[in-house]
Amino acid sequence: MAIITLMVRRNPNLMKKTKKKQKYSNISVIEMTKSCFETALLKKPSPKNLTLEDDNGGGTNSSSWVKSILLGRGAYGSVYLGRSKTRQTGERAIKTAELSHASSLMDEGRILIPLQSPFIVRCYGEEIAREERNSMQYNLILEYCSGKTIADLIEDNHGELLESEAKVFARDVLSGLTYIHDRNIVHCDIKPDNLLLSPTDVRFRFTGYLTTIGDFGLAMEKGSLEYGDGYGHKRGTTRYMAPKLIGDGFVDFGADVWAFGCTVLEMLSGKTVWGEYGDLGFDDWVNLIGHSDRMPHVSAWLSEDALDFLSRCLERGIDKRWSSHSLKNHPFVLL
Template sequence: MGWTRGQVLGRGATATVSAAISTTTGDVSAVKSVVLSKSETLQREQQFLSILDSPYVVSYKGCNITNENNKFMYNLIMEYMPNGTVINAIGDQNYGRFNELEISNYTRQIIQGLEYLHLLGIVHCDIKGANLLVGKSGVKIADFGCAKWASENVPLRGTPMFMAPEVARGEKQGFAADIWALGCVVIEMATSGSVWSDINDPVSILYKIGFLGELPDIPCMLSHKAKDFISKCLIQDPDQRWDASELLKHPFLEQCNSQINENIDEELWTCSPTSVLDQDVWEAINESPLVGSDLIQPTSSSYSLRQRVEQLVGNSKKGKCKSKIEEEINWVTIRSNGSSGAVAGDEWW
């Protein structure tokens, strides 16, 4: 594919997403670029995207290496999604949140994408509103920088606010972890706010999820069917949690139609960032963080939590571009390369 770089659509700490304009047809794609020497995560994402073919997953169009301003750049070319992320779409609504029919419709499409991935043996590991992109045909799953094969033995990764209990404890990360994250996304769509609105630091989130066994609050304004659907996603035991195929048959999804709301304004998105945990995490650990109104005292569980965070986080820096929701919580994606303990990275789409 011959292409020229167009306007910048978003920036992260290491990667940039730009419009990619075809030199032959003028069609617009999206190109995610990073310096070749720092492209390990992006190359891993390319390996997954290149084998996927689903209407519920962002399409892969190719990759190449270019020499720009005396720097070799690795470029991943993908389908352009004009309406940005689910978070952007929430902000475009008149009341700053989706109605239940829209939530049902989007949820059905996300589950169909997860069912496809899981049947192939792929765990996404970072399902959240910022990694779900919206176009005319609906919502599609994007950002496979954290993805892994279910049988693959790699360090656990993802976004603390969306982590399942078994992931927060560092036990395992399978298909069920994506389902837990989906339940959190439904809450995110219903409230347009943080899933854990009363917590400001990731250490407390991990402790609350993994060691206290607490659940996010299910919005009271939702119907009984919607609440029951979320509860099936947020079952503590991953072996009892409903899988994608079971969820597709849930009554909550019966109310959705086959078309995404046609009134979504078509516009360029500006950013779908990720950032990483920084030195504040270690200060939070040492200062006995607050979980809700309860002070966490040093215990064996607290020590386990510190070990868990050490596995997830290394020397890092904050991303520069955040959505409104992500600005409130000040942290998002964690990734570890597993080669020397833990190294965090921040790729985004």
């Protein structure tokens, strides 16, 4: 899958060599107390207020949504900006695929629909509808995050973000990770392109944005039949894959923590993780990340807290790598 402003990554990078990192605002104002901030976040609308069946109740006639702007295309479908034909719901992102090719998108919907966190992209439901040329389409109705992505923010800033900003974004992502990990879900593709930004009042976030985790197209549920014993799943964007994931195909929560560490490193440095190696073929990525003792380059000029935080995320030993819960208590991200 691929992502744009909402749920599609810009490139279908699964098990392919990653294209060069697209260059990815400095905003500063005031901090607010944690209690006020959390109260504001919880005002997000709940998906239970929306049903997606057509007027006949079957969900297989014309779509309940009008699609307008194409936001992006991925390996398993496309994303459009959309509005409800019958309800005043505001803009949504409609992730869509032909029904005969929608199994991956359906799996994403199955994982996303029950999730309700301000730090996870909201899924409002699904529908099967007959659309143009009489084709049957599966539509996943998603929150539209109009603030682009962390990757875009880095590009717009022409390099690294302020450490004070990176801390806020990192804290948001950790909140999302702990939420899904508590529900036995491994995202499997954390990276700047999949961290979506929603503009918010600077009274609540001095950065002006709330960060949500998007694109669950590769996510897995531990304990499921598909997950099995966790082995045999080399999935994700190669550059961000953890050593044991890319080397042995082992999926666990630590894979998300490693990818998150790579993402924070990019926010702080403004440089693509492993960028000094250029664009490699998949086997070369396996050898570099999975079977060597090399580590992503971390600049020594970062603060002591930042350096220690990154070392806890980017630990090759899976048993030594900190969990998302432990990282939330690290001085780097504490208010």
